Amino acid sequence: MNTKKLLLGLLLSGSLSGFAQQNTYINVSKDGKKIELTQAGVSFLAQLPLHCIETEFPNKPNHTIETSGEVALSPKQLHPSFYGCLDWHSSVHGHWMLVKILKSYPDLPETAQIVKVLEHSFLPENLQTEADYFTKYKLAKGFERTYGWAWLLKLDEELLAWDSPLAKKWHKNLQPLTQVIVQRWKDYLPKQTYPNRTGVHPNTAFGMVFALDWARATKNTEFESLLVQRSKDYYLKNKAVAAILEPDGTDFLSPSLEIADLMRRVLPNKEFSLWFNQFYTAEGLKNVLQLPIVSDRSDYSIVHLDGLSLSKAWCLQGIAKQLPSTDPRKKQFQETAVMFLQKTLPNIANGNYGGDHWLGSFAMYALNQ
DSSP: OOOOHHHHHHHHHSSSOSSTTTGEEEEEEETSEEEEEEEEHHHHHHHHHHHTOOOOOOOOOOOOOOSSSGGEEEEEHOOOOSSSEEEEEOOOHHHHHHHHHHHHHTTOTTHHHHHHHHHHTTTTHHHHHHHHHHSSGGGGTTTTTTHHHHHHHHHHHHHHHHHHHHHHHHHHHHHHHHHHHHHHHHHHHGGSOOOOOOSSSSSHEEEHHHHHHHHHHHHHHHHHHHHHHHHHHHHHTTOSSOOGGOOOOSSSHHHHHHHHHHHHHHSSSHHHHHHHHHHHHHHHHHHTTTTOSOOTTTTTTTTTTHHHHHHHHHHHHHHHHOOTTTTTHHHHHHHHHHHHHOOOOOOOOOOOOOTTHHHHHHHHHHHOO
16 A cells, blocks of 8 residues: 555544654754754645645635525635635645645655646636635625735745746736735725734734735835834834733634734844833743643644644744844743644644644744744
């Protein structure tokens, strides 16, 4: 039997518990500041989006039904590119993950399968239907605002940064949808009076992080200026944030760390350090450095807390880069980020679709920071 098919079968049946043999899947640097996937680890994670991108059901659609004629529309009819992986945004970041893997690890055994899956998703007619969705339905203007919007721009950015004929073709085909999403951002931010400080999908800071990365990568200075100004409007005067209250029971983002991860992109290093010193209380910072407790990974909402560990890891790595070398928190954040990864990676892909359909993307993003 093909080894990869056996691996996937064990994975999906729950017989293989995540990175149970993580010593073959990851390498940790001697100083404890860096953790990397091995090729075997990449192959293991690649199986997650490869399985779910073409899995239409179960599905959690976010479509607001406007007429009785829409009741019969299937997820695949509404979203021919991003219908799998339980929901639209998870499908989008599953696609980002496959692009990242294909770009960074071109010699995997799964390469041909990845290309085949992406070729179908990036068909121009499919992506045009995805773009039309946002204008065809009156109530779709707020669809996936802003979490799905953010991941779509991260996918576009990844394709743009890859000098390959396939990537150039896929990037071109994605543009109708990308431009719709950018316009949605531009329409929304000027009227968003208050940021969303939640630890789940509507979190404003997380969405703006990815949007700002995209604006700078594409040299869209108008959009960049809007994002920078709104970031300052929302967060520049924030002090003694209530991080002692984190997390909520279904968080996969830290509201406070997401803000800091955004502001490190907005402020020069010295200004950021001054801002950061006032942003957290000692008790609040100590609290967010604690590993979340996940009581039931079969619960589709509680398993979010594994994602919280991974998103905390990438925020802490990014913040550490901006702190001066004399700041003792720099090493502390780096070591804590690696600890979060080491503790959480063994729980990735444990045979429960509630986590398997999306956590691989979070792991891949965290490991690439």
